Amino acid sequence: xxxxxxxxxxxxxxxxxxxxxxxxxxxxxxxxxxxxxxxxxxxxxxxxxxxxxxxxxxxxxxxxxxxxxxxxxxxxxxxxxxxxxxxxxxxxxxxxxxxxxxxxxxxxxxxxxxxxxxxxxxxxxxxxxxxxxxxxxxxxxxxxxxxxxxxxxxxxxxxxxxxxxxxxxxxxxxxxxxxxxxxxxxxxxxxxxxxxxxxxxxxxxxxxxxxxxxxxxxxxxxxxxxxxxxxxxxxxxxxxxxxxxxxxxxxxxxxxxxxxxxxxxxxxxxxxxxxxxxxxxxxxxxxxxxxxxxx
Numbered sequence: 001x002x003x004x005x006x007x008x009x010x011x012x013x014x015x016x017x018x019x020x021x022x023x024x025x026x027x028x029x030x031x032x033x034x035x036x037x038x039x040x041x042x043x044x045x046x047x048x049x050x051x052x053x054x055x056x057x058x059x060x061x062x063x064x065x066x067x068x069x070x071x072x073x074x075x076x077x078x079x080x081x082x083x084x085x086x087x088x089x090x091x092x093x094x095x096x097x098x099x100x101x102x103x104x105x106x107x108x109x110x111x112x113x114x115x116x117x118x119x120x121x122x123x124x125x126x127x128x129x130x131x132x133x134x135x136x137x138x139x140x141x142x143x144x145x146x147x148x149x150x151x152x153x154x155x156x157x158x159x160x161x162x163x164x165x166x167x168x169x170x171x172x173x174x175x176x177x178x179x180x181x182x183x184x185x186x187x188x189x190x191x192x193x194x195x196x197x198x199x200x201x202x203x204x205x206x207x208x209x210x211x212x213x214x215x216x217x218x219x220x221x222x223x224x225x226x227x228x229x230x231x232x233x234x235x236x237x238x239x240x241x242x243x244x245x246x247x248x249x250x251x252x253x254x255x256x257x258x259x260x261x262x263x264x265x266x267x268x269x270x271x272x273x274x275x276x277x278x279x280x281x282x283x284x285x286x287x288x289x290x291x292x293x294x295x
Contacts, residue, residue: 010092015058018094023073024144028057033084033100033137042114042129045104045138052140062224063140067270068107068124070141071117084136089119100137106269143223152222156240163204164240169219170290172206174198179246179283188262188277191250191284198286211252212287214272217265220285235267246282 053061083101107115157165164173198209228234253263261274
C-alpha cells in the first residue's frame, strides 16, 4: 500500500515565526509573556505590537493582534503545550513552551472592554482594557501574502460618482456606507430598505444594489490599513473608501436553520458573528455585481 503523506499544519520557519499552512497565517513563535515575563494589559499589547512592527520582526511590519476567530482557530484539544504555570495549553508544541495561557484579541466593547481567549479551556472572556491580571499575554499574527494577489492600487478603482469598483471580486461598492449617509445605526431590515431606496433612485446609474455576502464584506478588511476619521474613530479598510463609516456592515448571509439571524462583519476587529436582525448595528455597505457594460 502506498504511503500517504499528511501536510504538517504548523511549520517552524526558523526565524522566530510559525506558519499555519491551513489558515495561511504566520504567528510569532514566542508570545509577549515569553519575551517580557510579565502580565500585560490590552493597551500594553498595543505597545508590544508597535515594537515588533518598528523592529520589522522576521522582515515584516504588518504584525497585528489576532481577532477572536483567529485566536480560537489556534486552539486544538488534540494538541498539547505547557504554559507559564506548568499547565497544559492546547496549542501546537511548535510554539515556545512556558508561554502565556491567554491572548488579547481585537474584539472590543466600546472604549473600555476587550476580549481575551484562553488556550487552556477554549474560553472567551471580557475584561477592562487596563486589566493586567487574567489576560497573561498576546500572540501576534499576520496574513501570509499571495504573490499573485492584486495590490489595492490595482484592484480598487474610484469611479468618481460615489462608487468603487473591485476588479478582484467583480463588484461595485458604494463608497460611503449607510452610517455616513443616515448618521444613525440600522437593523437588518432597515439595511434592506436603505438598499431598496438606492435602487429606486438608480444611485450611480445602478438598480441592482444589495447587501454584501460575508465573503465580500470580509474581502475589503485590511488589518494593516487604519482609516481614521476626524474624531479618531478607526476602521481597517482600503484607503479608497471614506473615513467616518460605521464599524460594521450587515450581510445577506443568513443562518441555515435560523432565518432570524444574519452575519454582521466588523471592520475594526475583522470578526464576524450571527446577530438578531432586529439589532441596530452601525450600518451596511451596499454592493452590486460588476456587469460587462460597467467594465
